[in-house]
Amino acid sequence: MLAITDLVKVYPSGEQALGGVNLQVEEPQVVAVIGSSGAGKSTLIRCINRLVEPTSGRVLLKDTDVTALSRRALRRARRRMGMIFQEYNLVERLTVMENVLSGRLGYVSFWQAYRRKYPSQDISRAFELLRRVGLEGYHNTRADALSGGQRQRVGIARALMQQPDLLLVDEPTASLDPKTARQIMRLLCELAHEQGTPALVNIHDVNLAQEFADRVVGLAGGVIAFDGAAHELTPAVLNEIYGEEDWSKTIKKPTAERSAGEDRGSMEQESAAG
Template sequence: MTISAGIQPQVQPKNYLTINQLNHSYRAGKPILKDINISIEQPGIIAIIGPSGTGKSTLLRCINRLITPTTGEILFQHSDLVKVQGKALRHLRRQIGMVFQEYNLVERLSVIENVLTGRLGYMNAWQAWRRKFLQEDIDRAFELLHHVGLTDFATQRADSLSGGQRQRVGIARALMQNPHILLADEPTSSLDPKTAVEIMELMDTLAASKGIPTLVNIHDVKLAQRFAKRIIGMSGGRIVYDGPAQGITDSHLKEIYGGESWLV
């Protein structure tokens, strides 16, 4: 799908995700997340910025229920992710794509097999164990490899790829889930500047073409401003800025990161 530059389709607000009064502590009395409130009603990239240790990764892990929040609610697909368990939770989690900082690929498997693992949440245990994928899923996996520019690498082992190529495989795998929302935890932190821009361009294009919101934890503020429609700035486990990417100022950045000697 080709997206014409400068043409932005009119998107009606939709309740993709609502987070209310979310708190999380790994140890009693030491909260990592403090009264987080976020409403996501538009597709596209939303960048989450803030210093290390402020809870950005914890927030994403709460959203996809890799961890269970201490208190609060996460409303997604008419359910509260904090409360659901078992089969209902598995059903909801397969609709939340995740791109990991360290790629999280199965190194000994081929690129196409890694992409196909994005369908495991839709298969029964016997099918998953045998990796018995439907032909339509295989066709879809090859289509996604084409979109991320890795068609020629389909049969190569994952451990033979560069960092940027591995991250592209991770993005394709997440999209194999047909997610309603995509989460990306520091997807560019291990990449050189050129490759980091390419990965952000890819996620921006795919988020627009699929019509889904993409929450990206990112340290590079300029990269966030370049690609995100909205920036959420966190400091000390709280949200201290939530607004347009181009609306963030040096004053906001000082509040988020503290000090000013690092500002250019």
């Protein structure tokens, strides 16, 4: 589905953010990308849809070599990749509905977008997604009137509006409080599995990564230092990714599984409040 080969990014300042990354995502799974600040997580995700232009290497999305596309073809490829951001990046002065429908911009003409005349199947899908992310009834609310958690739900709906083959998620929870962060991560991972869309999720919080991701990739200094199942994370592995530290309290213990399962049931009530 996604195959990254020898991806290198050197910024004009001379700083090397990625030093030859190889990564395959074959099945619809949630892949958490962890690593310290400056390890290249953001650059990696942005090189995939070329918001950041990679210096060398290849990114294959199904059969499309994203790195070789013209501007026009790149726009068509970007329609297949939904992106979710740390700061939500909604258009603050537009309504929730306009923000969600902006996920279809790649499919409508300039004038359709100008008059906000989207195809009826897009509109009903937008209403369905709003209900699914817990924002039913909010379609005419302006984005700047929402809380952080609600904004991120709009961000998720916008990305899923694209019916993407891949979700690129950059620190979705870093601006949220711990409870909202868990709700958003849970929603995100549920939806990725429901829609059968693989997701690459940059995340700072090792606990959240372990709990919700199917697979964890550790970046250190622009190269992959770990690639394995979430339960394979050990203090030794974290030392390798982040450097020496006492990880004994961070690694999830088997007993913690049950409490994680419990608050899953309370999600329905919480979702709209988030």
